[in-house]
Amino acid sequence: MAVEAHYHREENLPLLDGFHEQYSVHLDKFDGPMDLLLHLIKKNELDICDISIAVITRQYLEYIKLMKDLNLEVAGDFLVMAATLLQIKSRQLLPIDVDEEPEEDEVDPRNELVRRLLEYQQYKEAGMVIGARALLGREVFTRSAPEPMLTAAQNVEGPLEVSLFELVDAFRSLLQRIPAESFHDVAPGDSLSIVDCINEILSLLQEQDTVQFDTLIQDEYSRERVIVTFLALLELCRLKLIRIFQGNDHGSIWFVPAVTTDSTDSTEVVTLHEL
Amino acid sequence: MNSELFSIIESLIFTADSALSTDRICDLLDEFERDKIKVALAEIVACYQERAGGFELVEVAGGWQFRTRPAFHRYITRHIKTRASKFSQSALETLAIIAYRQPITRAEIEHLRGVDCGGVLKSLLEKHLVRILGKKDVPGRPLIYGTSKEFLEIFGLKDLKSLPTLREIQALDEQPQYERQEELQLEPEKAIPVESQLPFE
């Protein structure tokens, strides 16, 4: 938004000059509606805790109109704030209902906005303070010569360092690289997926040796959940990853990992050679 | 003349390719007492501060590292390329919100900033300044974000506690005309007193 606005501002300089002083705010300056509001409050020398909604709303709407006149796309976020301002203004205009609880009457409709503005202002300032620090790689540098002794021994492994984002990103770029027909179920919908359910069961079995069917569905008891959980169990059973038990007719269904830890270890030894 | 321990620690930190924590130094030098190591570390810091040379020992991201003093960056950049670029205002705002309010969801950041933050968030993730902490235990299980070790390293912060304090919030509590109490009564779900949102106070 900021870049776009800046671009247009360059193009429309004569147009901007013709506007009333109040409108000629720097379009490239605002990082969003909160930023614009703070600017208007400061410009009008208002107390942030006692802002004149009428003044601010008028100037805010003028700004949006200016953006529209300049054919700038007005981001939805700016419109949401406009609506909020208008709503506060209309609440201020409403006559006080005598039947209402008196303490509710005293509530200033501006409070929520003021709280957000104060909080936003803090983070904006904190951001500037942080940004003014000497940054590593820009003002501050570390030693860059590799220590010969350590380079020689580099094949010794230290702790792993990788972020979750890198993991997802690796998967995403992989999927973008391979043809679409080679994979399935890439972006599961909001609905429950069997893969998710299998993963859930697998992680549960890492923590405990036996799991009861009922505990799997207790958080979210729905028809879909029961079916998906059941299908996931059947799939795990088919893969011989779990074994299922039922104590008596209509009793609880239990399942345990098909491979105990000990036998997994022995399999692992064998397979490391196989690989 | 410095003690041998002083010199050993200095050589360890000097050759490490990232900041070394006090714990790690104590592990590596298990023949020395922890207290003595701590004293030696303080001595090294003081020594470099006093001599005011080209570099100094600083504590960043929970570890010790030699770093050049900012005053000389215009000479250093003559032969070393700068890696970091200036951060945009929206990147800094978003970083500040994440740093002070973590763990935080995208929706919470956007509520505070009043704008969509997807793009900024992604770029902060790609720069490794922000990381995904997991998912929040609320309906929809949104991702929660926090700052990374790289964030502390790049901004030269010892830990999250050494972030600059948010002055304005304290000032806000002193403002009598701002009737937060009544607001809280009306909408109980908002009833997080402002000061408790500050994890570092």
Place this chain on the structure above:
Amino acid sequence: MNSELFSIIESLIFTADSALSTDRICDLLDEFERDKIKVALAEIVACYQERAGGFELVEVAGGWQFRTRPAFHRYITRHIKTRASKFSQSALETLAIIAYRQPITRAEIEHLRGVDCGGVLKSLLEKHLVRILGKKDVPGRPLIYGTSKEFLEIFGLKDLKSLPTLREIQALDEQPQYERQEELQLEPEKAIPVESQLPFE
């Protein structure tokens, strides 16, 4: 207290990725006289010799470099293990496939990646990031892989359900929607139910 030139040269040598020759230093600092630079270099050498710390300035291969003193080499080699090992792209990809598609066989991983994964898989097993879940009930009974508890620990995940989905990462790129106000409604603390009052559309 050292001269400014002393500190500037110190910072240059400290940040250089290989030894810096006197000529190179003079080129970089062309506002200073060559003789003064030479004097400062001698001062730095003397200063480090005198303090006898963990490292010193030495002239090697026609250039200046800070080197640790041999007396401390036995300590320095101890911290090789603090070097964080980064994942190779292929290890990361393989791990990602296993994480998101488990339970999965080696053939299925190789089908997705299009290359042999034996080596990578072995190293992931050795690092205990991946484990064998069992054998698949198909001809040949191939091994089935999944992620381990260590995997969750490294990534700081509570459980596999907390893995961010591709969709969630992709959502960061999406353009903000005008309909966002409806989203806000879902969370009562944000309830500014004003979408109907939008005068601008």
